[in-house]
Amino acid sequence: MAAHPDQDFVSRVLAVVESIPPAHVMTYGDVAAAIGSRAARAVGQVMAYYGSDVPWWRVIRASGHPPIDHEAPALEHYRAESTPLVWPAAGAYRVDLRVARWRP
DNA sequence: TGGGTGACTAAGT
DNA sequence: CACTTAGCCACCC
Numbered sequence: 001m002a003a004h005p006d007q008d009f010v011s012r013v014l015a016v017v018e019s020i021p022p023a024h025v026m027t028y029g030d031v032a033a034a035i036g037s038r039a040a041r042a043v044g045q046v047m048a049y050y051g052s053d054v055p056w057w058r059v060i061r062a063s064g065h066p067p068i069d070h071e072a073p074a075l076e077h078y079r080a081e082s083t084p085l086v087w088p089a090a091g092a093y094r095v096d097l098r099v100a101r102w103r104p
Numbered sequence: 105t106g107g108g109t110g111a112c113t114a115a116g117t
Numbered sequence: 118c119a120c121t122t123a124g125c126c127a128c129c130c
Contacts, residue, residue, distance in 0.1 A: 009127065028112050032126085039126035040112040046127090048111050056111080067111035088118075109129085117121075 009037070013046045016104075020058040022081040024102035025095050027062045034104060058102075064094035 012035040020026055028040035028047075047056050047067070057074040060066050064086070066074035075093065078085055084096035 032112090037126075041110055041125070042112090042127040044111040045109090051111075059111080061111085062113055070111065113124085115122090
């Protein structure tokens with residue numbers, strides 16, 4: 001439990017993720033940039049711990065791949081939101097960043 | 105104060 | 118296109 005003021009890195013990251021509309025996604029780097037930082041890895045840490053209450057599946061890697069070990073549940077959300085996907089191989093997929101990338 | 109860690113990224117093989 | 122290497126940043130011990 002992090003006792004913290006409401007302007008720390010974590011709160012800002014969560015605020016940006018919650019602002020991403022359905023059928024759209026942002027990369028970890030984009031989220032970090034949105035709050036004036038380049039700590040893409042720190043964003044991942046925040047999602048891993050606090051992401052349970054935000055649309056974490058809308059935050060993916062720059063390559064279009066969903067978070068490691070979370071591809072399956074993420075896919076369920078993408079299908080429900082009609083997020084544009086591409087299938088370079090059977091059993092594997094990635095988000096079509098060209099269309100789904102959200103730019104505030 | 106210093107060092108290790110990770111739901112990352114970009115560039116090179 | 119997939120894997121590897123080095124660089125970066127915020128957080129925890």
